[in-house]
Amino acid sequence: MTAQSDRDFRAREIAAAAAQQVGATLDPDALDRLAALVAQGLADAEVLFAVALPPDDPPAADRPQDALP
């Protein structure tokens, strides 16, 4: 299985599980469209996790102890 077909397969599984969360039964065309959206999300995740974040992230203001009054 190529990386692309593996991602497509995972996207279809994830799409079906997402629809199940709200009790939706999708016809094959709708499931294909949703799977394409999910596959785009998987590709987005790769872009986002490739970003080199600075060592001070999260910044101090985002640490819970610093948010206390």
Place this chain on the structure above:
Amino acid sequence: MTDPSPTRLSLADLSREIRARRVSPVEVTRACLERIERTDRRLNAFVTVTADRALDDARRAEDELMHGRWRGPLHGVPLALKDIFATAGIRTTCGSRVLRDWVPSTDATVVRRLAEAGAVLLGKLNMSEFAFGGIHPDYGPPRNPWDPSRFTGGSSSGSAAAVAAGLCFGSLGTDTGGSIRGPAAHCGIVGLKPTYGAVSRAGVVPLSWSLDHVGPMARTAEDAAILLDAIAGPDPLDPTTRQTMAAPPSRGAVERLDQLRVGVVAAFWDPQDASPEFLNVVRGAVQVLESVAGEVVEVSLPHAREVVPAWWTLCLAEAAAYHRSFLRDHLPDYCATVRELLLAGLAVPAAQYVQARRVQRLITRQVGALFEQVDVLVLPTMLREAPPAEAAAASGSWEALRRRIQPVAPFNLTGMPAVSVPAGRTASGLPVGLQVVGPHHADRTVLAVAAAVQQAAPLPPPPDLAAEPTHNGGRAP
């Protein structure tokens, strides 16, 4: 009552006429209602016209004026609102079948503020379903006053059409990924996405809490500033406004345009998504700025490649969180595009959402650093003209949405003020928008720059559809 057709005045000019008692709030409200009656069959901008409420508001405003009370520049001025703002006693549909019969019991904070400022409410305006990707077929697409065969762009579609066509003097929209700026650009008006937190979102149906902004849409930058003054400020009902309590929208205003440093943002979008003619019109507007600004340099937007993935992750996940219970009970009521976007949001992993927030902070810091070199950034608002109205549903496809948000989404992520101002027209006569962006709280500066562009290259009003044969553009249920 010296002007028989006051509907084409700017909001600021109307306000001066009302204060001087040369135009009556009741007369101008009647003129707007008549214009809506004659024109909106072609534009499909309104979901609900509140004629009785408008005339009541106008009579009250007129009575107060006669007794020497003037509330401010919105006193007696007819406005209309995107149908996403809760209005007590008036249905608020969000352009959806899900909320088609929802009648809120209270006003959104901004609606209350406009009423307290003496504004007249003409009605509620058509929009993309839940301010997301598609137009619900129950409502049909609003049409562009410059060419009714064209769409207005979304999601504050009816707002842009109504303001451009002279059906009202201003409107409020919401902007999560360009939904104020895009329709403003396509319809040849001014649309401001203010600094995040400058304007309360209490009582506004959310799309994405991290990205949603409320802002004014008007025919001139001066009009937009008047509306912003009326709605901005802290609100105990919206915690995101508290962080700006000590920072009114005028902070950071540049006093003199000849000292302004302008950064022209180098193209970072997919070249296939941009119309060369559009970019040429924008270049013309930048040349106008070069003639008045102190310095113009080219700058690159940092992390441009990560903007759409971060925006997409945040928007889908947050929208799905809000809509999950609606999806369980009303799944078939959504249009297909919005339904599938929301279902995809249910599939966003938590770690991806958190990473998108971290990238959002990084982008915000690095774009913020650009403002050490320049006072404002300029770039196109949209990259090509609005699609045909019949294709509005297709324009709501998620692929089209991702392409469309490229030049506008960066500033939803960073929360910086961004305004679209008319930059000119294409050969086919359709308006093109220039986007002006400033650092946080420099809302006044971006409006001042927008005003300078408008003054140097004013756009004439669109053709008067009220004088032409009618066409049924689609009706609300």
